[in-house]
Amino acid sequence: xxxxxxxxxxxxxxxxxxxxxxxxxxSPEDVADANEAEMARTAAELSGAVGAxxxxxxxxxxxxxxxxxxxxxxxxxxxxPPTRPRLVESDTSSSRVRLTRRQLLQTGLVxxxxxxxxxxxxxxxxxxxxxxxxxxxDDGSGLIAGQGFWSPVAMVADVAPGAxxxxxxAAFDGYVVNDGxxxxxLSSVCTHMGCTLHFRSDWQDLRCPCHxxxxxxxxxxxxxxxxxxxxxxxxxxxxxxxxxxxxxxRPKVKVEDGQxxxxxxxx
Amino acid sequence: MANSVDRPHNATAPRGRFExxxxxxxxxxxxxxxxxxxxxxxxxxxxxxxxxxxxxxxxTSREEGQIASWLYRVAQNAIADYWRAFYRLPLVGTEQVAxxxxxxxxxxxxxxxxxxSEADADRSHARVQHLLHRLPEHYARVLELRFLQxxxxxxxxxxxxxxxxxxxxxxxxxxxxxxxLGETDG
Numbered sequence: 001x002x003x004x005x006x007x008x009x010x011x012x013x014x015x016x017x018x019x020x021x022x023x024x025x026x027s028p029e030d031v032a033d034a035n036e037a038e039m040a041r042t043a044a045e046l047s048g049a050v051g052a053x054x055x056x057x058x059x060x061x062x063x064x065x066x067x068x069x070x071x072x073x074x075x076x077x078x079x080x081p082p083t084r085p086r087l088v089e090s091d092t093s094s095s096r097v098r099l100t101r102r103q104l105l106q107t108g109l110v111x112x113x114x115x116x117x118x119x120x121x122x123x124x125x126x127x128x129x130x131x132x133x134x135x136x137x138d139d140g141s142g143l144i145a146g147q148g149f150w151s152p153v154a155m156v157a158d159v160a161p162g163a164x165x166x167x168x169x170a171a172f173d174g175y176v177v178n179d180g181x182x183x184x185x186l187s188s189v190c191t192h193m194g195c196t197l198h199f200r201s202d203w204q205d206l207r208c209p210c211h212x213x214x215x216x217x218x219x220x221x222x223x224x225x226x227x228x229x230x231x232x233x234x235x236x237x238x239x240x241x242x243x244x245x246x247x248x249x250r251p252k253v254k255v256e257d258g259q260x261x262x263x264x265x266x267x
Numbered sequence: 268m269a270n271s272v273d274r275p276h277n278a279t280a281p282r283g284r285f286e287x288x289x290x291x292x293x294x295x296x297x298x299x300x301x302x303x304x305x306x307x308x309x310x311x312x313x314x315x316x317x318x319x320x321x322x323x324x325x326x327t328s329r330e331e332g333q334i335a336s337w338l339y340r341v342a343q344n345a346i347a348d349y350w351r352a353f354y355r356l357p358l359v360g361t362e363q364v365a366x367x368x369x370x371x372x373x374x375x376x377x378x379x380x381x382x383x384s385e386a387d388a389d390r391s392h393a394r395v396q397h398l399l400h401r402l403p404e405h406y407a408r409v410l411e412l413r414f415l416q417x418x419x420x421x422x423x424x425x426x427x428x429x430x431x432x433x434x435x436x437x438x439x440x441x442x443x444x445x446x447x448l449g450e451t452d453g
Contacts, residue, residue, distance in 0.1 A: 047305030
């Protein structure tokens with residue numbers, strides 16, 4: 001077919017249609033102007049007119065849980081008893097936990113994988129000194145204001161480097177992650193619209209199923225425009241996530257007796 | 268999240284009522300939205316927005332019809348916001364609807380959600396048929412194959428005895444024409 005000025009527009013708009021009809025999420029980026037926006041809307045209505053399906057039961061249940069959780073948060077009804085609310089002074093200003101070699105050995109983590117152990121060792125040794133005992137700490141995430149308690153959420157042994165474990169407390173849901181030997185807790189609520197993030201081990205990120213935001217294991221947006229510019233892209237994503245998002249909430253964590261605890265606000 | 272005591276809520280509303288409302292409304296609201304965005308991920312996303320907003324703001328002591336109306340208005344606004352992202356311009360045609368209890372339709376209490384939803388499905392089906400009938404035949408055909416029968420571009424091209432490139436162009440023009448007809452329909 002001869003090249004026409006229209007061809008480029010047709011090809012671009014086809015991407016919108018492909019996503020729409022292929023069960024994916026169509027992107028406004030493939031829609032150039034108000035005329036095409038009307039076309040997109042017409043296409044969406046044509047697509048939606050063919051017997052709107054019932055929602056996926058898994059989606060319905062997941063949303064029910066989210067609502068229940070939010071509802072309970074608002075009602076302030078769940079107040080589990082504090083577990084050993086022992087606060088430890090510390091001079092570190094991040095919410096990560098540095099595992100000592102002793103702790104790692106105790107939990108068998110070092111032996112978990114040769115490569116991983118190397119990474120853990122480097123990280124621990126890199127701090128220059130062992131931090132005291134089973135301490136933890138801290139951050140400024142606001143979750144620690146007022147009363148709270150430590151909630152056990154995972155076994156350290158289950159969180160090998162590069163792994164993540166989901167947890168759920170009365171106040172919030174999240175993941176315990178092991179970022180090259182550093183244990184961290186991250187909220188699994190996307191800071192865009194509150195969708196539930198899922199962990200992708202291949203990518204070492206928390207991904208939002210709603211609009212495709214990815215957060216790294218420090219809780220920072222990983223595929224936003226700024227980062228994209230610095231790094232030249234994000235694995236597997238065709239384009240940068242268009243909105244600058246605040247980092248994920250990072251509750252305090254501590255490790256004690258081979259268990260990971262997060263500091264949960266008394267709601 | 269955690270410290271949400273200062274969020275607006277109705278402390279006296281019976282708990283558990285939400286789940287009743289949710290069970291009754293999630294399917295019709297989802298379908299209402301799906302009919303307007305045409306794809307599952309966005310329909311799920313907007314449905315979640317509607318109900319998460321309901322958790323914060325819905326007065327569950329209202330009667331069923333009023334609650335349904337409220338949910339549909341919130342859904343309509345969410346859909347308008349959604350399309351606004353595609354226009355990147357102030358949206359003409361899809362008005363924001365005030366979400367409050369005041370501008371309640373007088374008949375609202377008599378309308379149950381499924382009735383609204385079914386009527387809505389019939390309406391959008393009828394609109395599509397009406398639209399296709401008013402298009403030139405080959406335009407209607409390409410849209411029928413691609414959207415109603417859900418064929419790929421390649422399959423559509425084969426059925427119509429044209430190249431894939433031509434099928435894409437035809438589809439593009441058909442949508443442009445259909446969009447214009449849709450606008451004049453009001």
